[in-house]
Amino acid sequence: xxxxxxxxSNLQWWSEELSHVVTRNxxxxxxxxxLSQIRRKLFREIILSVLLFVPTGVSSxxxxxxxxxxxxxRRDLNPEAVIREKLDGASGRRFRDRIGLWISSQSxxxxxxDTAFDVNTAPVSLSFTQSQHSQSVASLLQERYxxxxxxxxxxxxxxxxxxxxxxxxRIHPILPLIDxxxxxxxxxxxxxxxxxxxxxxxxxxxxxxxxSFLRRSINGPLSxxxxxxSEIYTGLVVAMDAGLESDRITRIRxxxxxxxxxxxxxxxxxxxxxxxxxIHEAQTAGLHLNRPDRVHGDSLSRLFWCLWTLxxxxxxxxxxxxxxxxxxxxxxxxxxNTSHPKTTFDVWFAISDLLSTVIxxxxxxxxxxxxxxxxxxxxEEIMGDNFGEExxxxxxxxxxxxxxxxxxxxxxSRMPDRPxxxxxxxxxxxxxxxIHSIVxxxxxxxxxxLPIIPYALSLSMSVSYQQFRSSxxxxxxxxxxxxxxACCSLLESMGIYWYSAEAMARLGRRALREIDVAKPxxxxxxxxxxxxxxxxxxxxxVSDAVTTASTAQLAADDYSPGVSGCVPAPVAPLEGPTDSPxxxxxxxxxxxSALEDIDVLFGDFLDLSLPTNFWDPVFLTEExxxxx
Numbered sequence: 001x002x003x004x005x006x007x008x009s010n011l012q013w014w015s016e017e018l019s020h021v022v023t024r025n026x027x028x029x030x031x032x033x034x035l036s037q038i039r040r041k042l043f044r045e046i047i048l049s050v051l052l053f054v055p056t057g058v059s060s061x062x063x064x065x066x067x068x069x070x071x072x073x074r075r076d077l078n079p080e081a082v083i084r085e086k087l088d089g090a091s092g093r094r095f096r097d098r099i100g101l102w103i104s105s106q107s108x109x110x111x112x113x114d115t116a117f118d119v120n121t122a123p124v125s126l127s128f129t130q131s132q133h134s135q136s137v138a139s140l141l142q143e144r145y146x147x148x149x150x151x152x153x154x155x156x157x158x159x160x161x162x163x164x165x166x167x168x169x170r171i172h173p174i175l176p177l178i179d180x181x182x183x184x185x186x187x188x189x190x191x192x193x194x195x196x197x198x199x200x201x202x203x204x205x206x207x208x209x210x211x212s213f214l215r216r217s218i219n220g221p222l223s224x225x226x227x228x229x230s231e232i233y234t235g236l237v238v239a240m241d242a243g244l245e246s247d248r249i250t251r252i253r254x255x256x257x258x259x260x261x262x263x264x265x266x267x268x269x270x271x272x273x274x275x276x277x278x279i280h281e282a283q284t285a286g287l288h289l290n291r292p293d294r295v296h297g298d299s300l301s302r303l304f305w306c307l308w309t310l311x312x313x314x315x316x317x318x319x320x321x322x323x324x325x326x327x328x329x330x331x332x333x334x335x336x337n338t339s340h341p342k343t344t345f346d347v348w349f350a351i352s353d354l355l356s357t358v359i360x361x362x363x364x365x366x367x368x369x370x371x372x373x374x375x376x377x378x379x380e381e382i383m384g385d386n387f388g389e390e391x392x393x394x395x396x397x398x399x400x401x402x403x404x405x406x407x408x409x410x411x412x413s414r415m416p417d418r419p420x421x422x423x424x425x426x427x428x429x430x431x432x433x434x435i436h437s438i439v440x441x442x443x444x445x446x447x448x449x450l451p452i453i454p455y456a457l458s459l460s461m462s463v464s465y466q467q468f469r470s471s472x473x474x475x476x477x478x479x480x481x482x483x484x485x486a487c488c489s490l491l492e493s494m495g496i497y498w499y500s501a502e503a504m505a506r507l508g509r510r511a512l513r514e515i516d517v518a519k520p521x522x523x524x525x526x527x528x529x530x531x532x533x534x535x536x537x538x539x540x541x542v543s544d545a546v547t548t549a550s551t552a553q554l555a556a557d558d559y560s561p562g563v564s565g566c567v568p569a570p571v572a573p574l575e576g577p578t579d580s581p582x583x584x585x586x587x588x589x590x591x592x593s594a595l596e597d598i599d600v601l602f603g604d605f606l607d608l609s610l611p612t613n614f615w616d617p618v619f620l621t622e623e624x625x626x627x628x
Contacts, residue, residue, distance in 0.1 A: 144238050151235030152244065154194050155201060155216060162213040163204040164197070170207055170448045173344040173390050174398070177253050177306045179299035193250045195239055199257035202232045206449035206497045225497045226263065233261050240277075249300070252281045256307060259314065262451055263499045268318040268612050271451075275314050279307055279323050289330040296332070302345070305334055309352035315359055316409060317455050319604075319611040322359060341388035347399050350382050355406045362412075362608035371412040373423045379403045397443035398453070404431035404438075405456035408463060409608060432463035436483065439490055454494050454501035461487035461508055462602045468515070469599065481515060484508060504605075511598045 154160065164187065168180055178200070186192040204210055205228050214228040215221070223231070236258055245251045255278035259271045282288065287304040294301070308324055315322045334349055354377065361371055379400055391399075408431045411424035435456050439447065447453050464487060468480035488508035495502030604610045 147235040148238040148242055148244065150216075150231075151198060151239040152194060154197065156218045156220075158218075159213050159215050160197060160201060163201040163210055166207050166210055167200045167204040171203055171450065173395065174348050174448060174450065175306050175310070176299075176302045176345055177256050182299075193245060193247065193254070195236060195245045195254050196250050196257075198232050198236055199254040202229055202236065203257050203260050203449065205229050205232070208445055208449075226499070229261055230263055233258065233263065248281055248285055249303070252278045252285070252287075252303065252307075255281070256303075256310060259310060260451060265503070267499055268314075272314045272318045272320055275307070275310055276323055279311065282307055288324070288328065290332070297334070301331060304331065305349060306345075309349055312352045312355045312359065313452060316355060316405075316608055317451060317612065319608055321363075322356070341386050342384060342391070343388055344390055344395050344399070347383060347387070347391070348402070351399065351402050351406060354382070354403075355409070358406055358410050359608060361410070368412065371422075371424045372410040376407070376410060376423070376427060394443055394446050394448070397438045398447050398450075401435055401438050401447065401456045402452050404434045405452060405459055407431035408435075408456075408459045408606070428463055429467065432460040432483075435460040436487060436490075440486065449497065451498065451500070454491065454498040454504070457487060457490055457494070458500070458504040458605065461491065461504065462606050465508075465511055465598070465602045466606075469595070481512070484512060484515075488512065507598070507601060511595070511602075514595050514598060 168184075172178065172180060178196070183192060183196070187197070205214055205225055211225065212222070214223045214225065216223065216228065216231060236254065239245065240251065240255060240258070245254060255274045259275040259278065262268060262271050264270070282304055287300055287307075308329075311322050311324045314320065333353075334346065358372065360366060382403065383396075383399075408428050411422075411428035439453065439457055461484060464480050464483035468477060468484060471477040471480055488505050491501040491505035491508065495505055605612065
């Protein structure tokens with residue numbers, strides 16, 4: 001992956017030139033007669049953000065690309081990681097740990113970093129002329145300014161009306177971040193915050209029903225979901241950074257909604273940062289503390305507890321520590337009153353509370369040999385018998401997907417010596433089956449547009465891959481592969497809305513290609529021991545797996561979902577003589593080597609103690625690779 005390097009001497013000149021360019025242009029623009037106050041404030045904030053981004057004094061010899069060199073880290077699929085590990089292995093120096101391959105900096109080992117270029121030997125192509133710098137800075141300022149100005153304009157009413165209706169019918173029951181009554185009253189009078197309107201549209205635009213309304217201007221072209229969301233999101237980011245939204249509660253709500261948008265290889269980090277800012281603002285406003293005049297369950301209390309649940313969701317999706325500690329909260333947790341029907345948010349909160357307990361098993365101080373083996377509540381126990389009419393079939397399906405995602409995470413997949421028939425392992429396998437069934441058939445194309453859906457399906461695919469890797473029978477091998485293929489197809493269909501789904505589907509396809517290469521050798525080795533094929537009539541359908549099949553038997557058979565209701569075709573015996581043990585050993589070694597990196601990525605994805613990102617080349621499109 002190409003890394004952009006700038007030397008220290010160039011940085012000193014570049015920062016001075018930037019200061020001259022910005023000062024010259026800023027003075028002209030800010031002194032323009034008639035320039036509105038909001039635009040002057042916007043431009044001033046953009047100038048400051050650009051100036052703060054570039055250091056004016058550099059003491060180190062080199063400055064590295066922030067994505068890689070600032071950490072001194074090489075992820076496992078980076079070719080450099082493979083080469084360095086091979087070279088360092090002979091000398092006995094080991095740098096690979098649970099996060100990746102770490103390399104020494106110049107100051108620590110004296111050998112330097114390959115990304116560090118000496119001032120005198122740096123290629124001429126890395127130097128920029130004065131005019132090129134001026135154009136680059138001017139272009140950056142203009143781009144940010146234009147994005148923020150666009151964010152100050154309301155979307156066409158034909159777009160807003162439809163997307164806001166979708167939001168309050170599909171998302172608001174799950175996450176009541178907004179006081180619906182007061183917002184709709186302000187919206188009808190044309191006084192609602194334009195930024196909050198856009199944040200609502202940002203989230204609702206990922207719903208399938210919104211596809212025919214995604215226009216950013218009257219009579220403008222129809223955009224795809226990801227194009228529309230990217231444009232809206234870019235403007236909101238600049239507007240929030242510039243402080244254009246003056247109302248603190250509205251800022252909190254807008255930032256929380258922005259955290260539900262994930263686009264790009266650093267999307268998890270950006271989404272978590274938006275939520276972090278929202279929580280910071282909420283704590284500044286004292287939303288986490290009780291007051292004598294505060295009504296239990298009012299809109300601000302609901303807003304805070306929505307942030308609390310999003311904190312748990314982002315901690316799992318991003319592999320990050322939680323931001324809100326219960327011991328610092330002065331509010332009483334929502335208690336579901338059995339005398340009143342449960343709402344969608346009540347169930348969402350209960351599952352998030354369950355996730356909070358699961359997260360505790362992944363903390364650095366936790367015993368890595370302990371998982372949640374007993375007394376894990378069932379989905380029916382969480383739901384109870386009394387729930388409201390708003391919990392229709394689709395909402396129940398969505399909440400069950402969330403529950404099964406938590407169930408998958410309750411199993412420490414990398415726990416040493418964990419038996420395959422442990423309670424958590426059985427629970428994990430069955431949860432993967434149910435997620436696939438709900439997304440593929442029961443609620444196909446009708447689930448609310450929240451990031452937990454592609455995340456849950458990615459977890460299901462990761463479990464299927466691990467089942468494939470641990471399969472000892474050819475029938476189980478084919479079943480796991482069919483499940484992996486089915487999950488890939490579903491994630492690819494979600495890719496038109498979610499970058500994370502597209503990236504994980506790309507990883508799944510890579511795994512399938514490696515499987516196809518390794519399959520002949522695997523079949524030969526397996527058929528030597530077992531040649532009996534499973535009776536197709538004995539395989540339960542996906543929709544019946546949880547309710548009718550024996551849990552222990554499913555775990556023993558290493559059951560995983562294929563296409564719902566379908567049975568993987570038996571594999572015909574291979575023709576030809578049996579290979580020698582030496583040849584089989586060589587084939588198996590090649591297979592293990594080819595799938596090693598895939599093992600690491602799927603294993604990391606299932607491990608909440610590790611940060612999630614899409615930096616590795618396997619996740620990137622050709623366009624992404626060319627822009628890095």
